[in-house]
Amino acid sequence: MTDAxxxxxxxxxxxxxxxxxxxxxxxxxxxxxxxxxSLQGLALAGLVAVLGLKQHSPELLGVAVLxxxxxAVVLPLVLVRSSRGERGGAPLINxxxxxxxxxxxxxxxxxxxxxxxxxxxxxxIQAIPVGIALVLYGFLLLVTGRHAIVxxxxxxxxxxxxxxxxxxxxxxxxxxxxxxxxxDVLLVILILYVLxxxxxxxxxxxxxxxxxxxxx
Amino acid sequence: MIxxxxxxxxxxxxxxxxxxxxxxxxxRALLTGPVVSAIGIAGVVxxxxxxxxxxxxxxxxITIPLGAVTFAPSALGGYFMLVIGAxxxxxxxxxxxxxxxxAASRTSWIALAVFVTxxxxxxxxxxxxxxxxxxxxxxxxxxxxxxTEHAQRPAVKTAALWYVAMTQLSxxxxxxxxxxxxxxxxxxxxxxxxxxxxxxxxxxxxxVLLVLGFGAKSGIVPLHVWLPRAHPEAPSxxxxxxxxxxxxxxIYGAILTSTQFLxxxxxxxxxxxxxxxxxxxVYGILQASVTSDLKRLLAFSTTENVGLMFLxxxxxxxxxxxxxxxxxxxxxxxxxxxxxxxxxFKTTLFLGAGSILRxxxxxxxxxLGGLGxxxxxxxxxxxxxxxxxxxxxxxAGFVSxxxxxxxxxxxAGATNRILAITMPIAVGAVALTAGLALMTFVKAYGIAFLxxxxxxxxxxxxxxxxxxxxxxxxxxxxxxxMGLTPGLTAHAIALAAGISSxxxxxxxxxxxxxVAATLNPGxxxxxxxxxxxxxxxxxxxxxxxxxxxxxxxxxxxxxxxLSPRMQYTxxxxxxxxxxxxxxxxxPERDVIVTHxxxxxxxxxxxxxxxxxxxxxxxxxxxxxISFVERIGASARRLQNGKIHFYLAYSFVAFxxxxxxxxx
Numbered sequence: 001m002t003d004a005x006x007x008x009x010x011x012x013x014x015x016x017x018x019x020x021x022x023x024x025x026x027x028x029x030x031x032x033x034x035x036x037x038s039l040q041g042l043a044l045a046g047l048v049a050v051l052g053l054k055q056h057s058p059e060l061l062g063v064a065v066l067x068x069x070x071x072a073v074v075l076p077l078v079l080v081r082s083s084r085g086e087r088g089g090a091p092l093i094n095x096x097x098x099x100x101x102x103x104x105x106x107x108x109x110x111x112x113x114x115x116x117x118x119x120x121x122x123x124x125i126q127a128i129p130v131g132i133a134l135v136l137y138g139f140l141l142l143v144t145g146r147h148a149i150v151x152x153x154x155x156x157x158x159x160x161x162x163x164x165x166x167x168x169x170x171x172x173x174x175x176x177x178x179x180x181x182x183x184d185v186l187l188v189i190l191i192l193y194v195l196x197x198x199x200x201x202x203x204x205x206x207x208x209x210x211x212x213x214x215x216x
Numbered sequence: 217m218i219x220x221x222x223x224x225x226x227x228x229x230x231x232x233x234x235x236x237x238x239x240x241x242x243x244r245a246l247l248t249g250p251v252v253s254a255i256g257i258a259g260v261v262x263x264x265x266x267x268x269x270x271x272x273x274x275x276x277x278i279t280i281p282l283g284a285v286t287f288a289p290s291a292l293g294g295y296f297m298l299v300i301g302a303x304x305x306x307x308x309x310x311x312x313x314x315x316x317x318x319a320a321s322r323t324s325w326i327a328l329a330v331f332v333t334x335x336x337x338x339x340x341x342x343x344x345x346x347x348x349x350x351x352x353x354x355x356x357x358x359x360x361x362x363x364t365e366h367a368q369r370p371a372v373k374t375a376a377l378w379y380v381a382m383t384q385l386s387x388x389x390x391x392x393x394x395x396x397x398x399x400x401x402x403x404x405x406x407x408x409x410x411x412x413x414x415x416x417x418x419x420x421x422x423x424v425l426l427v428l429g430f431g432a433k434s435g436i437v438p439l440h441v442w443l444p445r446a447h448p449e450a451p452s453x454x455x456x457x458x459x460x461x462x463x464x465x466x467i468y469g470a471i472l473t474s475t476q477f478l479x480x481x482x483x484x485x486x487x488x489x490x491x492x493x494x495x496x497x498v499y500g501i502l503q504a505s506v507t508s509d510l511k512r513l514l515a516f517s518t519t520e521n522v523g524l525m526f527l528x529x530x531x532x533x534x535x536x537x538x539x540x541x542x543x544x545x546x547x548x549x550x551x552x553x554x555x556x557x558x559x560x561f562k563t564t565l566f567l568g569a570g571s572i573l574r575x576x577x578x579x580x581x582x583x584l585g586g587l588g589x590x591x592x593x594x595x596x597x598x599x600x601x602x603x604x605x606x607x608x609x610x611x612a613g614f615v616s617x618x619x620x621x622x623x624x625x626x627x628a629g630a631t632n633r634i635l636a637i638t639m640p641i642a643v644g645a646v647a648l649t650a651g652l653a654l655m656t657f658v659k660a661y662g663i664a665f666l667x668x669x670x671x672x673x674x675x676x677x678x679x680x681x682x683x684x685x686x687x688x689x690x691x692x693x694x695x696x697x698m699g700l701t702p703g704l705t706a707h708a709i710a711l712a713a714g715i716s717s718x719x720x721x722x723x724x725x726x727x728x729x730x731v732a733a734t735l736n737p738g739x740x741x742x743x744x745x746x747x748x749x750x751x752x753x754x755x756x757x758x759x760x761x762x763x764x765x766x767x768x769x770x771x772x773x774x775x776x777x778l779s780p781r782m783q784y785t786x787x788x789x790x791x792x793x794x795x796x797x798x799x800x801x802x803p804e805r806d807v808i809v810t811h812x813x814x815x816x817x818x819x820x821x822x823x824x825x826x827x828x829x830x831x832x833x834x835x836x837x838x839x840x841i842s843f844v845e846r847i848g849a850s851a852r853r854l855q856n857g858k859i860h861f862y863l864a865y866s867f868v869a870f871x872x873x874x875x876x877x878x879x
Contacts, residue, residue, distance in 0.1 A: 112875055
């Protein structure tokens, strides 16, 4: 693989992840959220696969398959199951404000990742701000989302962001580490899935605004 | 040998814990008490070995990267281990018969065993980490013990809250102080601290922090507020341990700081210690003399004695700063004498108070009385200890105050102007304190044990079980034994503090060669007998010649129904004092006069009510607490129960961290 092609592919994958996250914030409908999170998982798997091909590392290709299976298929499916029968709710801030906030967060992500530029040069290092931006977008979803499902989506975006930073900055992680992380995330999602079900059966909806007694 | 006996103490603690857990409720006290006592005896043995110059260390392997954790008592630490161990041994025996209700629970016994062990390990610590670990363990377990009876009396919760707040303040100050020293010395080892030459700024800052931290633990004014709250509300054997042993560790810290770590040669350090000590001594005994709650009285008397110890330490610093080393040595010896004497009589007094409380259910002196005939053993033990607390001759209290006064008087002749002014003032303060202490303990003993019972519960009081009697008599015996043979104590002190100008010329005599003074209680006793015997003999002879007296009802102002209400009470006894010191005590008095319905000139009844509050409570702590509460109330707005706000807080915090890291 030539360097130019490698740079192109890294750029494409990162851009796909960033775009899917922006679309997630913009289109708050549940129906749209699930294909988008799946697309993001696909892009992440693509990123790992490109890294694996570049480094001729079969282990990294294995990680790519793992990421593809979990982040693009299993986790979105779990989400689909847990969000069945949910209406998409309006977020706490309107779409225009969200997009402006995202622009600001992207700027911050680029600003704060300046120290990481010292790790080296090349397309992978230049793409690190994308990972940080994903983490910040995920947080934005958590803070502004009104429904428990949106919180789940936000959590997944944060996880994708941290994985992206890990892959880009270290040039790939061992399969055992990635397996551990993925299983952890799956566990958290399952717990939240059960919790969401309980909230719904208790209150009839998963609107977090109803939960205001979280203090002494 | 020391390493083994330290290990033995730790193993005994584990044994006490397992016995407390396994033993059935009926035999728990009988089985655990002796083990707690054994921990104390092991402490005495270890302490004596360390005082006599034996070395040994117990390194504790830990995985946290804090530096070494080693227990290796110095001679001075050994002296405090000795004192604490003895108190622990006596309280362990006492607790067998005393504990009932929640104090007899597994939790309480475990906390007691850990508390005694932790107190013995504090002076054994040879580095900052070991010291702070043992210190905090001691603080936590003592807090558990204070809160024991929270279900019975609501006042316990408040008291425990005050205690925990003050003890954490103390820990915080000590932590920062020792942290500054560690940074300055580049090591956490006490041995390195002793050899370091400090720059003035570090030394001054650390000194102030450590003195306040250790002062808060020992109950120095104005950080004494927890003493009169926690001591009365804790079970009595716990009060005894806290007042006689735990408070001494504050003194240990202060001595360690000023004579070993920083080797105080700065005049104003001594002046600070002396001023804190003088104020505490006078204020403590003043409050003790007017209160009518027996255990509160004892708690304030602790503040007084701790004040005297600080005064002695301050005098030693000031004298040493002026190069008068021999007198300074006897001032240090006075401080250590006070430590052991106070431990002896205050243990006995608190145990006696516990015995009274157990038998009558009362600790208000105005409701006690006539216990002398009902509880003879308690009465004897409490009486002897009260003699010690009043510093009367032939007791440990007298010896310690004699040494203190000797060093203060001989320090007064110095050429330094500050010394020449402060020493006579200190002598005056000690004299005033001694006088008030005498009144206080005459009141405590006289009102509680003499005359007639003033309440139902008191008239039904029975003597306490055998283990409590043994413990109290043991304590009282030590008070008298140390008073009669001060030479033995002086020998231990000279070894512990490494001073040569205080020595014992035989077990009976103490010789302060630095100030050219000797004390021999044996001669004192002989002199007293020579003076008293002829008087007694004459009186006996004269009495035999007289015809037998007819015994009749005492004169009762024409009436013949004498009721206990006609007696002096603790409040009325202290009334002149509270009038004299009206300005500093500021008691609230209500006199309610109810007139007869028939005529305005006839009085039906007069009600007199007096409330004594601590000036430092109302003037210093109340404003601080209300200020903190206002801040707390406004901070509650942040916590509004909405999950989005909580998420936003962490988001903002995350962003701030990111931005700060990239700068």
